[in-house]
Amino acid sequence: MVQSNRRPSSDRYDTVIAGAGPAGIMAAREAAARGTVLLVEASRLPRNKSCGGMLHEHTQEFITPFGPVPDDIVLEPRHVDFRYHDWDRRIAKPTSVRFLNVDRPGFDRWLLGALPDDVELVEGCPLDAFAQDERGVRAILRVDGEPLGIVCENLVGADGARSMIRRALGIGSVATYVTLQDWLCLDGKLEPYFDCIYMRGVGDSFAYGYVVPKGDRAIVGSVFYPRTRRPHQKHDQVVRILRNALPQLGPRVDREAWVALSVRSRTDVVPGEGRVLLAGEAGGFMSPTSGEGISYALRSGALAGRAVAVSSPDEALGVFAASSMPLQRDIRRKLRWLPVMESEFGKYLGGMTPTSIVSAMTKGL
Numbered sequence: 172m173v174q175s176n177r178r179p180s181s182d183r184y185d186t187v188i189a190g191a192g193p194a195g196i197m198a199a200r201e202a203a204a205r206g207t208v209l210l211v212e213a214s215r216l217p218r219n220k221s222c223g224g225m226l227h228e229h230t231q232e233f234i235t236p237f238g239p240v241p242d243d244i245v246l247e248p249r250h251v252d253f254r255y256h257d258w259d260r261r262i263a264k265p266t267s268v269r270f271l272n273v274d275r276p277g278f279d280r281w282l283l284g285a286l287p288d289d290v291e292l293v294e295g296c297p298l299d300a301f302a303q304d305e306r307g308v309r310a311i312l313r314v315d316g317e318p319l320g321i322v323c324e325n326l327v328g329a330d331g332a333r334s335m336i337r338r339a340l341g342i343g344s345v346a347t348y349v350t351l352q353d354w355l356c357l358d359g360k361l362e363p364y365f366d367c368i369y370m371r372g373v374g375d376s377f378a379y380g381y382v383v384p385k386g387d388r389a390i391v392g393s394v395f396y397p398r399t400r401r402p403h404q405k406h407d408q409v410v411r412i413l414r415n416a417l418p419q420l421g422p423r424v425d426r427e428a429w430v431a432l433s434v435r436s437r438t439d440v441v442p443g444e445g446r447v448l449l450a451g452e453a454g455g456f457m458s459p460t461s462g463e464g465i466s467y468a469l470r471s472g473a474l475a476g477r478a479v480a481v482s483s484p485d486e487a488l489g490v491f492a493a494s495s496m497p498l499q500r501d502i503r504r505k506l507r508w509l510p511v512m513e514s515e516f517g518k519y520l521g522g523m524t525p526t527s528i529v530s531a532m533t534k535g536l
């Protein structure tokens with residue numbers, strides 16, 4: 172596995188990638204075919220990304236060439252099926268959409284193992300600023316609290332939902348959901364489902380909640396629309412309601428507060444500008460309907476890295492924009508369903524529709 176360093180060994184690279192999440196790791200892996208690659212990560216590794224750690228079938232398919240996912244990062248139950256709940260009407264619709272249940276920090280560590288040895292990885296090193304012109308990109312990194320200038324042919328912004336690189340390009344940021352996730356001890360077994368829950372009593376700002384068994388723990392999560400006030404109080408309410416129905420949910424060991432992209436428009440997806448490419452959540456690559464982001468990050472990251480590897484620095488963005496078109500189309504298609512899914516009518520319809528049809532539709536969303 173690639174060793175991470177505390178500072179870059181050079182001041183000049185072919186490609187610099189900011190963010191060592193799934194998008195950045197895949198971009199670095201592919202871009203290494205062209206030449207020198209520096210992958211900088213703002214956090215210390217292993218980083219902890221608040222996440223359900225549910226690997227969608229698309230993710231499972233994407234990672235197949237990397238070999239089997241090691242058993243020590245797969246949690247019990249190994250697979251969970253997506254189940255839709257209309258809580259107030261006591262309707263549950265199990266589907267055949269099956270997720271691999273992993274420990275997210277362990278998964279990210281395993282992905283880092285897919286990097287070729289010649290990728291230089293520097294942790295605790297945020298990219299603070301950059302400027303581009305026809306000769307390339309000049310970037311300022313923060314190393315041990317001090318600014319350090321480097322130059323590169325292409326920069327890949329894979330810096331997540333609150334991408335500084337996207338904002339600096341002036342192409343507008345994407346609104347974000349507020350997410351809260353409690354890790355609870357489990358006193359007994361939960362059914363092997365990834366339960367997605369709609370309930371009305373929490374108010375209009377509540378998008379949905381979820382419960383997933385994770386080994387001897389369970390996650391109870393809430394997703395709130397952007398600018399929700401007092402999300403912690405509302406999440407407490409969700410947890411209280413779920414505890415009443417699920418006595419297996421034991422004491423809380425941790426609470427994570429994070430954000431996730433709320434993709435609302437086709438213009439939220441932007442592959443970059445000039446010599447700067449945007450991958451993963453930074454580029455708006457995420458499912459608008461399911462909150463599933465890992466497969467989009469992996470796929471868009473790999474495409475961005477491949478574009479850099481096969482084209483000249485000036486042409487890389489055009490190649491990436493074209494190769495990511497199927498992903499962009501998939502996001503647009505899902506966007507058409509979003510208003511229906513979020514409406515009272517859509518939720519009512521979901522409850523009334525035969526389970527086999529809900530299952531088939533969930534496959535495409």
Ligand SMILES: Cc1cc2nc3c(=O)[nH]c(=O)nc-3n(C[C@H](O)[C@H](O)[C@H](O)COP(=O)(O)OP(=O)(O)OC[C@H]3O[C@@H](n4cnc5c(N)ncnc54)[C@H](O)[C@@H]3O)c2cc1C
Pocket residue numbers: 189190191192193194195211212213214218220221222223224225226227296297298299329330331332335350351352392429430431450451452453457462463464465466468
């Ligand atoms: C609560 C929650 C639950 C979720 N559950 C699931 C799930 O079960 N399944 C699923 O598929 N998706 C899930 N997602 C979405 C998924 O986690 C993300 O879509 C995915 O991690 C995006 O990958 P990424 O590489 O684009 O960004 P990230 O994984 O966010 O990685 C970005 C990296 O960039 C680094 N960074 C930021 N700024 C800089 C900078 N200036 N310089 C250098 N580095 C920087 C960050 O430290 C971070 O490590 C969930 C999201 C949330 C919030």
